[in-house]
Amino acid sequence: MEPIIIQRVYDHAPARGTVFLVDRVWPRGVRKEDLRIDGWLRDVAPSNELRQWFGHRPERFAEFAERYRAELAEHPEVLQPLRTAAEKGPVTLLYSAKDPDHNQAVVLRDHLEHVRQR
Template identity: 85%
Template sequence: MGPIVIQRVYDHAPARGAVFLVDRVWPRGVRKDDLRLDGWLPDVAPSKELRQWFGHRPERFAEFAERYRAELAEHPETVEPLLAAAEKGPVTLLYSAKDTEHNQAVVLRDHLQRAR
């Protein structure tokens, strides 16, 4: 099993292993040619309704995380490509949120680590 790390898409740091964009919406100002991706998985991201409710407000993060984990549990097939890639080696989850501590990639990484 490889490590699962998260990285902000705008950081321009080289990503390790299999690289997946885990946002529902393509990041602003980023051309598709600029990212070396093994996949874009918009369906693994929080629903539009949950994303809009959260609004990247840190005081809502705990409830957001709980609701997002419930969405992931309802659709376990969405994380299968990530778990399969982690079986083979390192995985990097790219996200575009400014807040590096309160975002869906943090919740998704923790969910994947528990699922292994």
């Protein structure tokens, strides 16, 4: 099983495999032509309402993760590009949040890993 890697878009480290931006909003200060990605999956990101409610507040992360997983479960088709790419090789999920432990890419990676094991 190939790995699903998460990486902050501002780290400028080389990404492995197929690379997707998984934010609903384009990262501030990053020009589209400077970001090497295979796709921008806005629809896989949390809804605007959920994203704004969370506000990157760590104390809300557990509930955010639960609500986000529920959104993903309601729309499993948005995961298809990620699942297809993961069957072929490593996948890197790019995100722009400052907190590497409390963001949607962490939840998305864990959700994808859980779905793959079924």
